[in-house]
Amino acid sequence: EPEVTQTPSHQVTQMGQEVILRCVPISNHLYFYWYRQILGQKVEFLVSFYNNEISEKSEIFDDQFSVERPDGSNFTLKIRSTKLEDSAMYFCASKLLAVYEQYFGPGTRLTVT
Amino acid sequence: GENVEQHPSTLSVQEGDSAVIKCTYSDSASNYFPWYKQELGKGPQLIIDIRSNVGEKKDQRIAVTLNKTAKHFSLHITETQPEDSAVYFCAASIGGSYIPTFGRGTSLIVHP
Numbered sequence: 195e196p197e198v199t200q201t202p203s204h205q206v207t208q209m210g211q212e213v214i215l216r217c218v219p220i221s222n223h224l225y226f227y228w229y230r231q232i233l234g235q236k237v238e239f240l241v242s243f244y245n246n247e248i249s250e251k252s253e254i255f256d257d258q259f260s261v262e263r264p265d266g267s268n269f270t271l272k273i274r275s276t277k278l279e280d281s282a283m284y285f286c287a288s289k290l291l292a293v294y295e296q297y298f299g300p301g302t303r304l305t306v307t
Numbered sequence: 308g309e310n311v312e313q314h315p316s317t318l319s320v321q322e323g324d325s326a327v328i329k330c331t332y333s334d335s336a337s338n339y340f341p342w343y344k345q346e347l348g349k350g351p352q353l354i355i356d357i358r359s360n361v362g363e364k365k366d367q368r369i370a371v372t373l374n375k376t377a378k379h380f381s382l383h384i385t386e387t388q389p390e391d392s393a394v395y396f397c398a399a400s401i402g403g404s405y406i407p408t409f410g411r412g413t414s415l416i417v418h419p
Contacts, residue, residue, distance in 0.1 A: 198350070236409045236411050239407075242405075242406065295356065297353070
């Protein structure tokens with residue numbers, strides 16, 4: 195069964211450093227998403243991406259964040275200058291056009307020290 | 308925006324018992340309600356969903372009910388098994404948005 199994959203599984207970085215989280219969505223999916231989950235809290239929407247551009251973003255997704263689909267398979271989330279409060283689990287998800295069902299990857303645990 | 312409340316935060320049951328998790332939502336425009344199961348170290352996995360034109364949906368041991376008037380929906384798991392132990396999230400999406408707003412999650416523990 196096709197699945198969303200994410201790398202790395204765990205990333206440790208120092209405050210102020212740039213990080214790139216990588217995702218490979220399911221191959222025929224057209225919508226891509228990033229969510230984050232701070233330990234013990236709700237899963238929160240960050241951004242959705244369709245047709246090579248951002249379609250929606252939340253208040254969390256400020257100028258420090260960017261997304262890119264650099265090739266036909268990868269979908270990346272970049273945090274330019276990490277803060278302690280960026281420490282969280284980051285999930286990538288994808289879906290087909292005009293359906294609700296999203297499929298989540300296993301997540302990347304980001305730890306900012 | 309939409310706000311989803313979920314109860315209880317922790318639910319402990321004996322194997323074979325039923326488990327019920329309840330959620331409420333605030334925006335009457337929400338029309339899609341998925342439930343996700345998250346096992347340790349994994350991402351949320353869609354286990355069942357319901358749309359606002361349906362009151363109940365079943366899939367083997369799991370069922371979801373929706374009361375649009377009261378703006379609440381519930382997950383029912385019958386004949387629980389230890390492998391049902393996980394965190395369960397409810398969510399609600401406003402029509403046309405496709406972006407789910409999640410509840411805080413319920414940690415279900417099934418004791419053998």
